[in-house]
Amino acid sequence: MSILLKNARHLKSDQKKENCDILIENGKIKDIAGSINVEADDVIDCRNNFVFPGFLDVHVHLREPGGEHKETIATGTKAAARGGFTTVCAMPNTNPVPDNTATLQTLLEKIEQDASVRVLPYASITKNLKGEELTDITELAGSGAFAFTDDGVGVQTADAMLRAMQEAAANGKPVVAHCEDNSLIYGGVVHNGEISERLGLPGISSLSESVQIARDVLLAEAAGCHYHVCHVSTKESVRVIRDAKRAGIHVTAEVTPHHLLLNEGAIQDNDANLKMNPPLRSTEDQEALLEGLMDGTIDLIATDHAPHAESEKANGFLNAPFGIAGLETAFPLLYTYLVRTKKITLNQLISWLTVKPAAVFQLPYGMLQEGAIADLTIVDLNKSVNFNKQNFYSMGKNTPFHGWEVQGIPLATIAEGKIVYRSSQEAN
Structure with a gap:
């Protein structure tokens, strides 16, 4: 054609x-x-x-298998196409989890059958995302896994993360991390700050994210692994990643449109459409994220598209699941509120959505040139x-x-x- x-x-x-x-x-x-x-x-x-080159999103939740009441591969990739995305990377927090070659192969067949755009599936770091027994990373890497992550939960023990990084490095695959120390969450549902106090909601400390990144960059250095940080949200995290890059550690990072454009002040009531993990942070955190993106500490933008049923999100902050849908809103939001306000250039935005994710993950996409x-x-x-x-x-x-x-x-x-x-x- x-x-x-x-x-x-x-x-x-x-x-x-x-x-x-x-x-x-x-x-x-x-x-x-x-x-x-x-x-x-x-x-x-x-x-x-x-x-423009088709946009790349290295962090989406397509929910299938197991969560088809929230999203399917068919509907999620149609949304991606409408948003201008031609490549999306699907997180493994599904049921069943793609933690073995049989499940991964079934998923790849479903993608081939239903996807409107290119879908690169992650495999999990640990079996059933439990943070305990490692998956067979070598076998999964050879069977089509894009990279390895337990996104949705942080890997809690340094030993498990180090061994995963060593095996991933041996196979030339990145380890992609949702960074969250469970011992510092305290049942939180919003950022631990002014809004949590005003609304009487349990808060999530910034430390829950940054201390795990600090641990992981040292593990990545020891393992010689490419370590990629999901949805950075705090100024301390930006500082740790910046220092790690200066030390020559192979660490990359992403930020979401919602963390760039919103802070905890957007939460005025019990509307769980503003509940995401990591949560919307302080104004100072928001400013640090844009600064980190501008100076190269943060490498790219990813949506963390996390669809849920409306009935689930109607349950308020304490009971609703974390996450927002993002594939169809990302580019217009970033263009309108960052490019048109002259905080960034159009060229920078396109690079963070195309060239940079392709370069970070060594993908042959994101180019508008002959051939x-x-x-x-x-x-x-x-x-x-x-x-x-x-x-x-x-x-x-x-x-x-x-x-x-x-x-x-x-x-x-x-x-x-x-x-x-x-x-x-x-x-x-």
């Missing part, structure tokens, strides 16, 4: 290139030129719109909408951003040369 994109703009060294045509054939970008006039199976006029895999997203930077969670493709309607006005709307998404999302009203 061939696709011809006409009159596209794309970023190149901070320059806006007008009237660029892009020809896609057999899943690859065949030609980029000022004007291309050939017969194609599909022609999309991108006039006044930008074409590259044709993963592309067409975006109207001028189009304005108000988010309506009821219109989400995701089954998860749990978002604190319902009703927010945003600009920068993906109009079409192309994955491996196939149109996987197209707004019938805008991209023609």
Whole structure:
């Protein structure tokens, strides 16, 4: 199949290139030129719109198997495509957990059958995410595991984490960590700060995250392992990661859109759509996250897309599950509230969503150049909408951003040369 994109703009060294045509054939970008006039199976006029490399999200929860009332591989990847993402990496906190080759193979077959975009599945570090017995990392690495994580829970013992890192390093695979010391959680549901005191809710200490990162960077140094920190949320965590990088330790990190754009002050009542783990932190933490992203301490942005049923989120902070849906809101939010406010540049944002995650995890994606895999997203930077969670493709309607006005709307998404999302009203 061939696709011809006409009159596209794309970023190149901070320059806006007008009237660029892009020809896609057999899943690859065949030609980029000022004007291309050939017969194609599909022609999309991108006039006044930008074409970016397809976004990569290294942290999503697709819930299947076992949580199909929250999300499925089919619905989650349709949401990803609508959000401009062409690659997502699926966390293993499912039922069953992909902690053996048989379960992982079943998952890969389901992905092949149902996914609209590329899905790279994580395998777990420990069996059934219990933090005790290690999985067979070597066998899983050879069977298609993208990387290894117990995301959703922190690995509590240094011994288990060290042994996992050693085996992962021997197989050239990263260890990706949800950092949380259970002995410092104290049943918390929000950040331990002003809001927890005002609402009378148990708070989660910043130390629960940062002390485990401090432990793990030293273990990673000893193991010679690539260690990646999930959803960094505190200023102390940023400091530890910055110091570790300066020491030459192979540590990378991600931050979510919601931690960049919100802090604990957004919580005014018992609305569990603002309950996530890690929680929204202080203003000082929020500022440190953006600073860490700008100076390279934090490498990339990932959504931590965590859909839940509306009935579950209706149970208030004490009883609702942690997490928010994020695939369909990420780019418009970041563009509107960081790029348009001149806190970051458009080029930086695209890099943190494409080039950086591809480089960190050594993936051959995130490029808009001749010969590259044709993963592309067409975006109207001028189009304005108000988010309506009821219109989400995701089954998860749990978002604190319902009703927010945003600009920068993906109009079409192309994955491996196939149109996987197209707004019938805008991209023609």
